[in-house]
Amino acid sequence: MIDYTVIGPGGAEDRRGDAAELRAAAAESAFVWVELDAPEPALLGEALEALGLDRFATAPVSIVHRRPKVETVDDAVLVLVKTVWYIEATQQVETGDLAFYTDGRALVTVRRGVVDPVPAVRRRLAAEPEFRAEGLPGVVHALFDAIVEQYDGAVEDLADDVSELERAIFSGERVDRNQEIYFLIRETLEFQNAVRPLVPFARSLKQRHGGTDVLRHPGFGAVAGHLLRVDAAIETCMSLLTTVLTAHQGQIGTWQNEDTKKISAWAAIAIAPTIIAGVYGMNFDHMPELHWTVGYPLALVLMALVCVFLYRGFRRNGWL
Template structure:
């Protein structure tokens, strides 16, 4: 699994969701995002929110100064800001004393050309009137989440929790897509392992095994986080819980798929090693059969090569052709015997 290449620093967008009526009908609308705003401008917009409105700030690989300035203005915990700047965090959630919830998610996508699973990170901060997403890596779940919320604004009635659900849903869907792509590569690898042709795929099996293990380490730590969000003690509106339960169900299904891929890879590895052993046994039987065939004429020729005075058939005109015929006939009989037993 390879870390994703960093995107250009400094990309910042701010979206304002307002007009929520609290009925769960999703009447909120998103303002047009203002690209590349300064932190002061964003903080000013967030401080001016009223009613049920909230803001969503999306950061793409920000600098430490930008994130620290924004975090100070929004009251984010310094440890949470530090985690957001380090893109190799384990999936987790932390709720701080100031009421801010920090959720670390790992993004991943499958590169079919190299059979690699590349990883990134998105950190989500939730406050009473704001959501901040900090992205590292190629995948952009925040952009896809914003698109989905624009097409179906019902989760916006839940406030910032609706944005967290949308981002989490996009991340989990990407896990399922990557699992299917890894499964397709594994199926192709299985066919090569059991093909009649001899092909050493041990390196590819180990490579795919490594990717699946890191895939598993990405998915499994997120399971308890998603299940906790689906429980009644999270503080979400009651109407939001089915949405989070749906995400937790999809994540559990993907986790089962990844575990099945891991077990199947172990079986494929064992089968390939068994086939390699069978190939070596076949080679040894073939070598042994030919060695036995050539040993017989060597023995006969060796006997007749001993310079004794009285050698059988030494004075016989047909002695030499008879010895050659005996060796050829014995070799032919041994060849037929080994051939019938599958050694040749």
């Protein structure tokens, strides 16, 4: 049995029936909407076949990393978009997806993930006659617009974390943050992979080249522009992270050089008295000053003077 919604001028009515009843409802109403949450492949195939939308290669619903795409066959269109949400506590980008199968007379949506724009659109269908009058193109536009709005919020949170990381790196603290940078680059790349494949589609919408009537809703131009701005913002985050990574690696190289200089300077200071002590520790009978009363304190004073001289020289040259 298939759960579906029949939408007509008088409102929206939820029904449940088999494929024949779904086909009959689609023929007698303004349009029908089958909403599925990660269903069994057989149920999805049954719904698509009943509505004449079984013209696309249907990937298994269990596949998580499906690539966003737009396919058109005759008057039918399949739009697969990624839903995105950002977890601020762990700085992680999580994705789901929402697939639209439609020919302008029927709509099948398949959703996976936390983000669900469907309930808000269903409430509008039930409460707003002017929204129902827009027909199925209005529903597709509203769903697409809600997903892009979610992108906007996620990219703002991501940009805030990138900015905070940038400030931390240039704060003067000697902390290796390579792992944090690589982690944010990976999350930004996941976000970019969810949005970037839709950029050509957005450009065609912005130029009013939707291809099918269901994609020629007047609001799609604004949504497409919004999607392009989100893509540009993600690209800015990626460029900033790449620049920060290069700068941070330069910082680490500078820190290592400073450490090497300090170690070398202290080693040079330590080796001078070691050499003097080593020479006088040979205990040969005919060594100069070996039997002087002041020989031992003189050697100590000589060691101290050499150490002070080396310390001042290294300090003046910035090694210490």
